Amino acid sequence: MTDSRPLTLTPRIEPSLQSVLDETELLHQLADGLGSPLNIVLPGALAANVEAFRAVYRRHHLRGHVYFAHKANRSSALLRELATTEAGVDVASLGELQHALGAGFTPDRIVATGPKNRDFLGLAVRTGVLISVDSLDELLLLQKSGARVLLRLSGFTSTGVQTISRRSRFGIPFDRLDEALDRCEEIAGIAYHLDTIGPPEKAVALEGCLAAIDECRRRGLPVWSIDIGGGFGVNYLADGAEWERYTTELGQAVLGRRAPMTWNDHGYGLRNEAGTLRGALGLYPAYRPVSGPGYLDQLLATPAPEQRRPLGELLLDSMIDLDIEPGRALLDQAGLVLARVVSADGEIVRLDINAGDVSLEEHGVLMDPVLVGDRREDPTEVFLLGNLCLESDLITRRKVTLPARPRPGDLLAFVNTAGYFMDFSATRALHQSIARTVAVSRRANRWTWCLDDQYWPVHGGAS
Numbered sequence: 001m002t003d004s005r006p007l008t009l010t011p012r013i014e015p016s017l018q019s020v021l022d023e024t025e026l027l028h029q030l031a032d033g034l035g036s037p038l039n040i041v042l043p044g045a046l047a048a049n050v051e052a053f054r055a056v057y058r059r060h061h062l063r064g065h066v067y068f069a070h071k072a073n074r075s076s077a078l079l080r081e082l083a084t085t086e087a088g089v090d091v092a093s094l095g096e097l098q099h100a101l102g103a104g105f106t107p108d109r110i111v112a113t114g115p116k117n118r119d120f121l122g123l124a125v126r127t128g129v130l131i132s133v134d135s136l137d138e139l140l141l142l143q144k145s146g147a148r149v150l151l152r153l154s155g156f157t158s159t160g161v162q163t164i165s166r167r168s169r170f171g172i173p174f175d176r177l178d179e180a181l182d183r184c185e186e187i188a189g190i191a192y193h194l195d196t197i198g199p200p201e202k203a204v205a206l207e208g209c210l211a212a213i214d215e216c217r218r219r220g221l222p223v224w225s226i227d228i229g230g231g232f233g234v235n236y237l238a239d240g241a242e243w244e245r246y247t248t249e250l251g252q253a254v255l256g257r258r259a260p261m262t263w264n265d266h267g268y269g270l271r272n273e274a275g276t277l278r279g280a281l282g283l284y285p286a287y288r289p290v291s292g293p294g295y296l297d298q299l300l301a302t303p304a305p306e307q308r309r310p311l312g313e314l315l316l317d318s319m320i321d322l323d324i325e326p327g328r329a330l331l332d333q334a335g336l337v338l339a340r341v342v343s344a345d346g347e348i349v350r351l352d353i354n355a356g357d358v359s360l361e362e363h364g365v366l367m368d369p370v371l372v373g374d375r376r377e378d379p380t381e382v383f384l385l386g387n388l389c390l391e392s393d394l395i396t397r398r399k400v401t402l403p404a405r406p407r408p409g410d411l412l413a414f415v416n417t418a419g420y421f422m423d424f425s426a427t428r429a430l431h432q433s434i435a436r437t438v439a440v441s442r443r444a445n446r447w448t449w450c451l452d453d454q455y456w457p458v459h460g461g462a463s
């Protein structure tokens with residue numbers, strides 16, 4: 001029996017973002033005036049996201065910094081708005097450090113992470129921002145500089161449980177901690193960031209940091225904080241059952257047991273080996289009921305693999321501050337990308353946007369776009385193709401479901417794309433223009449807009 005209902009993947013849209021989508025006329029005016037694609041950011045979404053993380057700190061009686069990982073979005077409006085909250089910022093390049101200082105962050109609210117060239121290190125040292133040291137070489141460059149440093153570690157292992165820890169190109173290997181400590185006169189804290197969503201791997205890393213702090217204290221180096229990086233994630237989809245159904249049907253399609261759902265039978269990592277489904281779905285788990293602050297809460301409640309007490313309790317008992325660097329999670333519901341429909345012919349819809357401008361596919365996040373204007377006819381399944389003269393320029397390698405057949409001139413909104421999908425991979429290939437970014441804010445009960453670099457937060461007014 002084949003199930004003929006459309007395979008929708010409905011995005012999770014909170015009221016504020018929905019009310020922007022409801023401004024059909026405004027969105028059309030913006031796209032007419034500023035072109036397609038167009039990025040729209042909602043700085044007003046940030047304060048609540050910071051506060052949701054803070055609530056988890058309170059629940060676990062912990063203190064520490066919430067640093068926004070700037071690399072997730074280039075916007076000035078978002079950064080300037082964030083500067084009005086209590087959050088700090090994690091910068092990973094000279095340009096990001098300059099941007100953060102210019103947005104109003106004082107150096108005590110900034111941490112410099114990632115690989116650093118001499119100029120980046122130089123400005124970081126001169127301004128006195130905290131430096132998360134990425135390698136033993138970097139530590140050597142910083143010797144006698146007076147810099148405040150975190151040691152970023154990687155390659156944690158645990159004897160208590162078997163946990164697969166992939167090799168990372170970042171951080172000082174845990175088994176070279178002694179060498180690192182020999183090069184330090186003072187350390188502000190220990191850090192890690194793992195590009196994974198697996199809680200067991202993070203529990204091992206966090207317990208490893210606790211062990212590293214014990215070692216520091218044994219050497220007479222007092223250390224009072226652990227920075228556990230980012231990777232708390234976002235729940236992109238409204239309905240877990242849709243996600244289950246979609247991925248199940250995708251497997252069936254790969255096996256040839258139902259109509260193809262993707263361009264050239266792309267399997268997103270799954271393949272058909274003589275009638276058996278093999279491989280692994282290389283997708284972000286777009287439906288994630290435990291994500292963002294909830295994920296942090298769960299991690300802190302997780303027993304340490306060796307000591308077997310909740311990690312949050314261990315931090316509290318050792319009087320260690322917890323610092324975090326969420327990127328994606330702090331941008332939840334904070335933006336969307338608009339694209340204009342150029343043509344629609346059967347199941348092929350061409351858009352004035354390319355796969356670099358909205359890189360959901362590249363990041364393995366599957367969710368349907370929203371047809372601006374709330375037209376509802378028959379649900380329609382279409383492929384979305386980009387504006388580059390390239391075979392690979394597919395906005396989606398799968399059919400997406402729209403509530404009506406799109407027409408030339410329509411706008412599609414790719415929602416909740418502020419974290420990584422908006423400007424991270426945009427290029428000027430073929431002289432296509434890069435999307436402009438506008439910031440929208442709610443004033444006197446309506447949405448107003450300005451260009452991203454014109455945005456400065458107004459607080460205490462009628463906002």
Ligand SMILES: *Cc1c(COP(=O)(O)O)cnc(C)c1O
Pocket residue numbers: 069071072090113114193229230231232233325326327328329
């Ligand atoms: C990218 C990055 C982050 C943010 O990761 P998210 O998955 O967006 O939360 C935090 N810290 C460091 C060092 C990073 O490189």
